[in-house]
Amino acid sequence: MLEIVYSPNIPIPGAILIPMEDMGGFTGFYLVEQDEWLTGPNGEKTVLHKN
DSSP states (O other): OEEEEEOSSSOOTTOEEOOGGGGTTOOOEEEEEEEEEEEOTTSOEEEEEEO
16 A cells, blocks of 8 residues: 655655656655555455555
């Protein structure tokens, strides 16, 4: 799960600025939340990364 916010004029504290090369030449995109997990065969969730 990713949450990306567009804020071209005001930096977002604590967020990661996404390089313009990764956003098709556009600037001002920030990654504000990133969660990664695995779901096992019985539906159990193992969190790999939570931000």
